[in-house]
Amino acid sequence: MYAGLDERGAQVLRHVVENYIETAEPVGSRTISKKMGQNLSPATIRNIMADLEDMGYLAQPHTSAGRVPTGTGFRYYVDYLLELRKLARPERDQLQKMAGDAAFSSEELLRQVSRLVSTLSGQACVVVLTRLSSQPLRSLSLVPAGSGRILLVAVTQAGWVEHRLIEGEGGLSGDEMQKINNYLGELASGISLQQLRVKILHEMKREKARYDRLMRRALQMGARALEEGSPTEVYVEGRANILEQPEFAEDVQKLKRILRAFEEKSVIVRLLDRALEDGAIQVSIGSENPVEGLPDISVVASGYRQGDSRVGSIGLIGPVRMDYSRVIPLVEYSAKLISSVLGHR
Amino acid sequence: MYAGLDERGAQVLRHVVENYIETAEPVGSRTISKKMGQNLSPATIRNIMADLEDMGYLAQPHTSAGRVPTGTGFRYYVDYLLELRKLARPERDQLQKMAGDAAFSSEELLRQVSRLVSTLSGQACVVVLTRLSSQPLRSLSLVPAGSGRILLVAVTQAGWVEHRLIEGEGGLSGDEMQKINNYLGELASGISLQQLRVKILHEMKREKARYDRLMRRALQMGARALEEGSPTEVYVEGRANILEQPEFAEDVQKLKRILRAFEEKSVIVRLLDRALEDGAIQVSIGSENPVEGLPDISVVASGYRQGDSRVGSIGLIGPVRMDYSRVIPLVEYSAKLISSVLGHR
DNA sequence: AATTAGCACTCAAAAGCTTCGAGTGCTAAG
DNA sequence: CTTAGCACTCGAAGCTTTTGAGTGCTAATT
Missing domain, CATH: 3.30.450.40 (GAF domain)
Incomplete structure (x- = not known):
């Protein structure tokens, strides 16, 4: 339990830390003595505190001030002394x-x-x-966004929505859009945007000479939209x-x-x-x-x-x-x- | 031009304001006298400043300090004295x-x-x-978002994208979705979300007994999605x-x-x-x-x-x-x- | 051997005092 | 109307003193 400290030292450290957390002021030996129920006189506490200071758990802002916990002191407190209060x-x-x-x-x-x-x-x-881009998708759709633009909307299974605008596309009929949608949606189902990107690039290679102009275009668009990682x-x-x-x-x-x-x-x-x-x-x-x-x-x-x-x-x-x-x-x-x-x- | 102030008073005010903007310190009569090219002695400036103080344009933090422009002083400065610098x-x-x-x-x-x-x-x-909701739309689409949800995606003509999740819908085939999309898209084209909302409510009344289950549903969804104003x-x-x-x-x-x-x-x-x-x-x-x-x-x-x-x-x-x-x-x-x-x- | 009362000592913070100087307003002369 | 001159004001900065919380050490106590 009290690694490197005896019970008493640990308790003193605990009180110093807790008092300091409360008041933001250096803590003196009197205060600790009172808090610990007068079992130990301030003088004794002082000795213990001096020890704790030697060990690096406490520090003095200046000679005639009380003690303040060091980083190490807080660390020790959190690791060994902390009693987690239940959430109110x-x-x-x-x-x-x-x-x-x-x-x-x-x-x-x-x-x-x-x-x-x-x-x-x-x-x-x-x-x-x-x-976001590593989450599995629930759906992926293209939406017309007017004048040469298409919006790619991705919804992850967790319910996050992400969209990216693709420039310089468009001129697709609703029907064509629908076809592309089906195709991409199938490709995307259950995998993440990241994975989709890889898959699309792969697909593009495989079907380099693919006859279907529309699908080729869909792939290109997908690849483009997925270029930068999601923020x-x-x-x-x-x-x-x-x-x-x-x-x-x-x-x-x-x-x-x-x-x-x-x-x-x-x-x-x-x-x-x-x-x-x-x-x-x-x-x-x-x-x-x-x-x-x-x-x-x-x-x-x-x-x-x-x-x-x-x-x-x-x-x-x-x-x-x-x-x-x-x-x-x-x-x-x-x-x-x-x-x-x-x-x- | 210099409403309520003579040329000299206005110039002094201007210098006080500008000096104060620069230094954030109260401005004294000596400083102004120098800035104005020694035409006027500090004593004269002091008289002028006292007048400006009477008129409410300047104030003294305390008796033996320089002057600071008041709100009214700044207002006058901005309204009449400001020389806009060209953007660098x-x-x-x-x-x-x-x-x-x-x-x-x-x-x-x-x-x-x-x-x-x-x-x-x-x-x-x-x-x-x-x-956003008052801007004319470029497109409006429904996108499947899995397990009982549908995403409404609106793109305004300005290129802003807004989406809203509609709960407890779904179970629509791609085909049905497409139909609804066409219908809503037509309804929405060129008008704003706000206007759309009104239009939809109107439409719902008019076609209360409409035979087409799908369209009725589309209208309901649209109405629901548009309930709260866009943030x-x-x-x-x-x-x-x-x-x-x-x-x-x-x-x-x-x-x-x-x-x-x-x-x-x-x-x-x-x-x-x-x-x-x-x-x-x-x-x-x-x-x-x-x-x-x-x-x-x-x-x-x-x-x-x-x-x-x-x-x-x-x-x-x-x-x-x-x-x-x-x-x-x-x-x-x-x-x-x-x-x-x-x-x- | 551990604890503690006692005491001299330290030092930052607060309070009080002085000095400094920028700036004023007023008066009287230009 | 302007300005030189001068007494005056008052915050800011600097210095000194006081205060008190807190320490470390020593010697007595348990």
Whole structure:
């Protein structure tokens, strides 16, 4: 259990971390002594704290101040000391109520969950949705879009819709369109856009000299539409919560860096990447997070599934001093919720 | 020309405003005297400034400080004194280059323009796109979306794509779908979604006892899909630029209010509403803007057209102390640019 | 041997004080 | 009407003092 620490040291560390999470101020020995029920005098606590500091779990901002947990300290806390609180009833109810609202499209659902989770946690909440193009399709259709254009509409089995405009085509009768549709739809059924792309290219080679002008054209169009990969969808809600954190409100420089980061989709995606790969909830504390230059933020994230493929992740972004015991269950539950709602679609 | 002010007063006001825009500091009489080429001594300038203060154009943060323009001062400046600088060549080139890139979808174009304009201006840039549902359609199609669902895809003549999922339908053969498509497409051609809705309801009444089950169903579906109005699209870029403004970096309270406002689509839409209605560029200074509770920001916005209907607007949101002479031409040009690019689609 | 009372010490933050200087308004002379 | 001159104002910046939370160490206690 308490790897590398004895019971007492671990308890002191726990109290320091929890107190610091609550107050955002350095924690002194008196406070801990009181919290632990006067069994140990402040002097004793001081000795223990000094030890913890030697071991790298605590640090002093300056000589005459209390202690603050280091990154390592938080890590230890999360790994060994954390008692996950159960997700409070009202919060669970709110989430479930929202999830039950079938009126939301899948996209809208993600945005709403993100928004609610950000409010509940008081942090910024991010939901990413990736690899649309790797999901199996439910249907693929061409739609006339007037003056030399055709719209390719793909609906995945999970209910995501994606469309791409194809330039410089058109001049197809409704009948021809219908034929192409049937042909492409057959080709696409059950496979992903990525796979479809490969399949189409293959098909084009095989039937190079194919007599049917229409089908050849269909293949060409398909290939063209699938050229670039589909973009990753990112929903960020509750950015402004970052301002509520005292550690950032003071230091405008940090604030700037963080808010700038939020403007770059790619940075956000990188922050949540780990959670996508792995099933379990991921906690990146401070400089552990995958983005250089943001050593002051923690990320608590979890992937969610659609059926049995991981298609995205939901995460909270906030200061290292996050209330992990509350926030981890929240993110875990939300990820499961999303998975289950998407599963039914 | 100089309504209510003599030439000299107007020039002094102009210099105060311009200096203040540049430095964000109260402006003193010495500075103005130098700027105006020593024709007038600081003492004279002081007299003039005192007059301007009486008239409400200037204010003193405290007795021994220089003057700061009031909202009214800025208003006068914008209305009578502003010399619009021509949009700098390189900026125009950048914008035009981007607009020429046909690879962007219309949505992507708006986002990219917003991003570039925010960089060029150093302010937050917002592009809103409304009333999709009032644009004439180019095509309307139903697409199978599997397990009891059908996707309605509408493409407007401007090239915007909108889709809505219809629940609890399906079980239609490709052939039936095709028939419905033809019917609805015919019904929809050239009119807007809004109008279509009315038309459909009308049609439903007229043909209440219509023998054709399929067509009746088509009408029902159409009516259902069009129930809620289409959402307004909002692209915000360069939020973090707000932090660059000294007036906000200091006052965290203001900062919070502004960034919170950015999280509410509806607030942003309200800020740019005026520009949508009116063709000309709109400048809302400080408390002139339509949102209560944000008296410290100015909005410079202009609507853009698609063909001959106004479909959206682009605007900058920043401190009252904006460089209007640079920023107004930028917004004007961008709006025209968007109009012209959309016009060609 | 572990704990703790006691005490000297440290140091940031807050409060108080002084200085500085940009800028003003007013007056009287040009 | 303009302007030189001057007394005056007041925030910002710098300095000093006070305060108090917190420490580390030592010696007494359990």
